[in-house]
Amino acid sequence: MDDIILQILNGLDKGSAYALIALGLTLIFGTLGVVNFAHGALFLIGAFCSVSVSRLLSISFEMVDETQLDFLGNPLKVETPYVHAWFGPEMGASLIDWAVPIAILFAIPVMILVGFVMERGLIKHFYHRPHADQILVTFGLAIVIGEIVKANFGANPIPTPAPAAFAGAMDFGVMLGFEPNAIIYPIWRLVYFLFSMVIIAAVFVFLQFTTFGMVVRAGMADRETVGLLGIDIDKRFTFMFGLAAAVAGLAGVMYTPILSPNYNIGMDFLVLSFVVVVVGGMGSLPGAVLAGFMLGILQSFASMNEVKSILPGIDQIIIYLVAIIILLTRPRGLMGRKGVMEE
Amino acid sequence: MLGMNGKDTTLFIVVCLMVLLAPILLNPFPTGSAFAQFNAGYPALLQRFVIFGILVIGFNILFGLTGYLSFGHAAFLGVGSFAAVWMFKLLSYNIVPAIVLSVIVAGLFSVVIGYVSLRRSGIYFSILTLAFAQMMYSIAYSDLVGKVIGTPITNGETGLQVYNDDPQILLGDGPKTPHLFGLEMNSSFTWDVGGWSFVFQNGYYLAGILMIASFYLAIRIFRSPFGLILRSIKSNQNRLNYTGISTRPYMLTAFVISGMYAGLAGGLLAAMDPLTGAERMFWTASGEIVIMSILGGVGTLIGPILGAGVIKYMENIVSTINDNVVHGWVAFMPDGLENFFVAIIHPFIGKGWHLTLGLVFMAVVIFLPGGLVELGQRIGAKFRRKKAPESAATSAEKGTV
Numbered sequence: 171m172d173d174i175i176l177q178i179l180n181g182l183d184k185g186s187a188y189a190l191i192a193l194g195l196t197l198i199f200g201t202l203g204v205v206n207f208a209h210g211a212l213f214l215i216g217a218f219c220s221v222s223v224s225r226l227l228s229i230s231f232e233m234v235d236e237t238q239l240d241f242l243g244n245p246l247k248v249e250t251p252y253v254h255a256w257f258g259p260e261m262g263a264s265l266i267d268w269a270v271p272i273a274i275l276f277a278i279p280v281m282i283l284v285g286f287v288m289e290r291g292l293i294k295h296f297y298h299r300p301h302a303d304q305i306l307v308t309f310g311l312a313i314v315i316g317e318i319v320k321a322n323f324g325a326n327p328i329p330t331p332a333p334a335a336f337a338g339a340m341d342f343g344v345m346l347g348f349e350p351n352a353i354i355y356p357i358w359r360l361v362y363f364l365f366s367m368v369i370i371a372a373v374f375v376f377l378q379f380t381t382f383g384m385v386v387r388a389g390m391a392d393r394e395t396v397g398l399l400g401i402d403i404d405k406r407f408t409f410m411f412g413l414a415a416a417v418a419g420l421a422g423v424m425y426t427p428i429l430s431p432n433y434n435i436g437m438d439f440l441v442l443s444f445v446v447v448v449v450g451g452m453g454s455l456p457g458a459v460l461a462g463f464m465l466g467i468l469q470s471f472a473s474m475n476e477v478k479s480i481l482p483g484i485d486q487i488i489i490y491l492v493a494i495i496i497l498l499t500r501p502r503g504l505m506g507r508k509g510v511m512e513e
Numbered sequence: 514m515l516g517m518n519g520k521d522t523t524l525f526i527v528v529c530l531m532v533l534l535a536p537i538l539l540n541p542f543p544t545g546s547a548f549a550q551f552n553a554g555y556p557a558l559l560q561r562f563v564i565f566g567i568l569v570i571g572f573n574i575l576f577g578l579t580g581y582l583s584f585g586h587a588a589f590l591g592v593g594s595f596a597a598v599w600m601f602k603l604l605s606y607n608i609v610p611a612i613v614l615s616v617i618v619a620g621l622f623s624v625v626i627g628y629v630s631l632r633r634s635g636i637y638f639s640i641l642t643l644a645f646a647q648m649m650y651s652i653a654y655s656d657l658v659g660k661v662i663g664t665p666i667t668n669g670e671t672g673l674q675v676y677n678d679d680p681q682i683l684l685g686d687g688p689k690t691p692h693l694f695g696l697e698m699n700s701s702f703t704w705d706v707g708g709w710s711f712v713f714q715n716g717y718y719l720a721g722i723l724m725i726a727s728f729y730l731a732i733r734i735f736r737s738p739f740g741l742i743l744r745s746i747k748s749n750q751n752r753l754n755y756t757g758i759s760t761r762p763y764m765l766t767a768f769v770i771s772g773m774y775a776g777l778a779g780g781l782l783a784a785m786d787p788l789t790g791a792e793r794m795f796w797t798a799s800g801e802i803v804i805m806s807i808l809g810g811v812g813t814l815i816g817p818i819l820g821a822g823v824i825k826y827m828e829n830i831v832s833t834i835n836d837n838v839v840h841g842w843v844a845f846m847p848d849g850l851e852n853f854f855v856a857i858i859h860p861f862i863g864k865g866w867h868l869t870l871g872l873v874f875m876a877v878v879i880f881l882p883g884g885l886v887e888l889g890q891r892i893g894a895k896f897r898r899k900k901a902p903e904s905a906a907t908s909a910e911k912g913t914v
Contacts, residue, residue, distance in 0.1 A: 205636055295879070301636055302582045306807055307878040309800060313871030321860050321868065441647060441796060448640045483657035490648040497633060497641055 172343055172352040177470045179342065183359040183428060185466020186366035187213075190421035191443040192450060192458035193370060194414035200390045200453045201407045204293055205301050207308040210440025211315040212415045215284060216422025217431035218319055219277040221328050224269035227253055268333045270427055277423045278416055285415030289408050312436065320433040327430035332358040336427075358427050365424050369417060370459055376413075377455070386410055390453075445493045451506025461504055465489050521732050524815060528728055532721040535559055536711050543708030547841070550833060553826050556701060556714035561825045563717070563724040564781045569805045569817035570724070570731045571774020575767050576803070577812035578740060580747035584639045585626075585646025586802050589619040589772045591653065591794030593779025595666075598673045601787050605683040606675075606691045608698065608719075612780040619776020620769055622649075627768035631761060634750070646799055653791035672790030691784045693719060698784060716785050723781065724818075727774060732814060734770070743767055804874050810884030819885050824870070831866040 191213055198206045230249040238246040254262035265272070292311065296304045331337065336357045343353035377383035389396045389403040396403045422431070429435065446465055450457030471477065473485035496503065517525060531538065540554030553559070572586055593615035600611035630641040652658060656669040667673055675681075691698045698716035705711075734740050742763050745753050753760055783789055792798070801824065809820025839855050839862065846854065861869045881887050 292879075299882075300580075302580065303878060303882065305582065305636075305639065306803065307875055309803075310871050310875035310878060314868060314875065317865060317868035317871060321865055437797070441643065444640055445644055448637060452636070482660045483652065483655050486651035486655060487648045487657075490644040490651075493644045494629065494641065494648075497637060498629065501633060501637070 172348050173474070175343075175346070176353050176355070177474055178467055179353070179355050179359075181467030181470035182363045182463070183466075184469065185463035186363050187421050187425055187439065187462075188443055188446045188466050189459045189462025190366050190369060191418055191439055192446040192462045193373060193455060194418040194421075195443055195447050196450070196453060196455050196458040197373075197410055197414040197417075199447070200455070201386060201410045202289075202293065202297065204296065205304050205308070206293070207305050207440065207444075208288070208311040208315065209308075209414075209418055209443065210436035210438075211312040212281065212284065212418035212436075213422040213425075213439050214315065214319060214431070214433065214436030216277055216281060216419030217426050217435055218323060218422075219280055219419065220270050220273035220330055220423040220426045221323065221431060223273035223276050224266070224330050227251065227266050227269050227272070231255075270330060270332060270423065273423045274420060277419045281416040281419030282412040284419075285412035286408060288415070289411040293411070312440070316433045316436060323433070325432060327432040329430045330426040332361075332427035336361055362424050362428065366421070369420060373413070373417065374455070382406065442489060445489055447503075449493050449496050449503055451503030454503070454505040457503055457505030465492065468492060515729070517732055517736070521736065521814075525729060525732060528815070528818070529725055532563060532725055533718075535562070535721070536713050536717070540709060540711055544710050545708065550838070551830060553830065554711065556699075556712055556717050558825065558829050559714075559717045560720055560781075560785050561829075562822050563720045564778050564785070565805065565821040565825055566724050566818040567720075567727045567781070568775055568778035568802060569809070569821045570727050571771040571778070572802050572806055573771075573811060573814075573817045574731060574734060574743075574774070575771040576806060577817070578735070578743035578747060579764060579767055581631075581634065581764065581768075582639045582803070583630075583642040583768075583771075583799075584796065584803065585642035585644075585649075585799050586771070586775055587796070587798035588626075588646035588649045588794045589623055589775035590779040590782070590798070591649070591789070591791065592622050593619045593776035594783045594789035594793055595653070595673060595779075596776070597780040597783035598675065598787055598789050601675050601691065601783070602673075602679040602681065605681050605685070605687055606689065606787070607683070607687070608691050608693055608780075608784040611691075611784060612777065615780030615783070616773050616776045619779065620773045623769045623772025623775075624765070627765050627772065631764045631768060643796060643799070646794060647796055650791055650794040650796070653794055667791060669791070672788055674788035691716075691787055720781050720785070723777065727777070728814075728818070735814060739763065739766070804870070808874060808877050808884055810886030813884075813886045816884050816886040823885070827866060827870060827873075831862055831869060832864070834862040836863075 191209060194212070195206060195209050198204055198209070228251050230251045232247050233250045233255075234245050235248045238248070240246045251262060251266060253265050256262070257265065288311075292307065293304075296307060339354045339356045340360075341350055341353070342355040342360075344350055346353070377387055385396065385401055385403070386406055389401075389406065393403055422435075425431075442465075443462075446461045447458055449465065450459070450461030468488055469485060472481075472488040477484060500506075515522070515525075536554045536556075536559060538554070539559070540552045542548040542552050553562075568586075568590060572583070575586075576582055596615040596618040597608075597611035600614050604610055626642065626645045630638055630645065633641055653667040654669060656665055656667045659666040659668070665673075688695065688697050693715075696715055698719065699714065701712050701714035703710055703712050742753070742758070742760075746760050746764065750760055779789075779793070782793075805820040805824050806817040807820070808823060809818065810816025836855055836859060839858055840851065843851050843854050859865070861872075877884060883890070
């Protein structure tokens with residue numbers, strides 16, 4: 171029993187990331203009808219927002235410390251981050267420690283801006299081109315963004331630790347009434363899961379319970395009629411693109427303590443997220459979230475030793491296998507709407 | 514000639530001459546001159562031109578004619594390479610069984626994958642092929658088949674190669690490198706003329722002749738009734754179904770043909786260099802095939818080959834240019850301007866060549882959906898307009914080369 175709960179927990183953090191990226195992909199596809207292969211790059215930009223913030227906060231200058239002496243007896247030069255000098259050592263240290271959560275505040279405007287620029291500058295011109303062209307141009311964009319990140323940050327993964335308060339693991343089993351040490355789980359992954367639930371809930375609430383969301387949903391169902399009613403649907407869809415970019419970016423920011431980001435992280439997640447979207451059903455938001463968690467959990471179950479001893483290596487192919495089976499038995503995916511992407 | 518119309522015959526003869534004379538044509542700068550690094554006429558690169566040419570000719574039969582975008586074509590290339598290396602390991606270094614088997618194995622795989630994937634169209638087809646290819650990559654990368662059987666099949670991260678203790682039952686005292694009945698692939702003949710030295714390599718010419726044959730087959734397919742059906746699938750599959758033609762057998766045939774082309778290319782890659790690894794099957798490799806076809810001009814006969822050539826040339830030449838080389842070119846400028854120029858160009862050369870590739874690719878998709886071939890046609894139309902303004906419009910509309 172505790173094994174099963176542990177595997178479900180293990181699947182949750184990956185599943186959350188898949189769900190968040192797939193949610194953004196589906197938003198873009200449902201509103202604008204664009205297949206965005208650059209969505210992984212938005213996740214990547216988010217992750218590197220977090221890296222940049224933690225680097226910005228630790229920019230240092232050299233200060234001569236009279237109280238300490240080096241081995242020659244001269245006053246010691248100490249590297250002091252500017253934030254220490256400005257806010258005092260304690261406040262400064264905790265600011266650096268909390269770099270990843272702070273990066274969220276930084277990432278939201280950046281990601282929305284990136285989304286606007288991408289939609290207005292590039293994607294806009296591809297609404298009336300075939301889906302193949304959309305895939306290709308966004309694929310090219312993903313390569314370019316990845317290479318720009320590589321040129322600026324190098325090719326190696328950059329570790330970005332979580333705040334000390336959330337570092338380490340907790341004994342999750344005790345809370346559920348199991349033996350101590352039965353289910354040990356890293357705290358940050360739990361934070362990530364809760365964070366993603368909040369974001370997903372916020373997106374759904376926004377779409378379901380606000381006038382803006384209602385118009386967007388109406389536009390998803392019948393763009394032309396909404397336009398005829400005198401509503402500038404293009405402007406709202408541009409905003410939705412920015413929102414989807416922000417969702418992907420936040421998924422990236424919060425994922426950095428789990429997996430040190432390098433320039434390839436976007437591409438790795440992109441392929442899987444596309445599989446998730448297709449499994450969930452093109453254009454269905456609940457489907458994307460459901461499929462994201464389902465595939466994440468399935469993947470972690472497949473990597474249990476008991477399963478692997480029967481079917482070696484199943485953990486690496488399970489997602490693709492499930493995708494193939496689902497696409498063949500339920501062509502529209504788990505919750506796909508009728509008439510979406512059917513040629 | 515050979516069942517081709519006049520225009521195709523001209524194109525075919527031009528391609529033949531290009532392939533046969535490439536070691537001379539692509540070596541325009543004398544050895545030791547400042548521009549010698551732009552020469553593409555060395556065997557290792559020439560081989561890649563023609564082998565990837567074969568690959569994209571096949572890919573074009575699928576994507577160019579039917580419009581089905583496969584994002585997993587590199588898997589067939591990888592399968593072909595593995596099959597060929599296994600033939601080297603088991604039989605001998607003779608490349609005939611290796612290449613035959615690689616084509617057959619890739620064909621079998623594409624029958625299965627095509628049968629399943631072609632039940633869906635559009636984006637679903639792309640994702641299905643991508644999923645299959647990634648699955649095969651994972652299986653090859655961690656050698657799952659080998660783990661089940663107990664003996665390495667793809668040899669995981671290390672990659673597959675021929676060892677001295679392999680059976681090689683037909684080896685006898687034959688050559689220890691890939692050969693065609695004794696004709697060694699990597700032996701070459703060098704012709705020194707003036708400042709130039711031209712290298713003619715057996716392996717290149719074998720691959721080149723196979724590419725010419727593949728190209729001929731592709732022309733015949735493009736112009737055949739079968740090719741017409743494939744084109745009509747691209748323009749309107751529903752209408753074809755309404756007229757009572759089941760499209761699936763035609764699609765599957767096209768898929769398998771293009772898979773076998775990829776297998777041939779994979780076998781040839783192994784024949785030039787008898788080792789292979791799973792990274793050949795990774796999805797970025799499939800993406801590169803798509804980029805090549807688009808860059809050259811998808812749906813045209815010559816376009817994808819041009820695209821493959823340009824990409825491989827960039828990969829080998831642009832990636833070797835470094836800052837010092839650029840400093841050498843712009844040495845005539847004042848120092849400040851020189852450094853500024855080098856700083857601007859720096860991100861695009863050497864290690865950054867992928868950035869150049871991505872930007873060029875995006876520019877092509879945005880401004881030139883017809884690729885380099887369309888560019889050529891536009892320029893050609895401009896020149897002709899000056900001479901005969903009234904005929905220019907019609908010749909520009911004729912389209913496909």
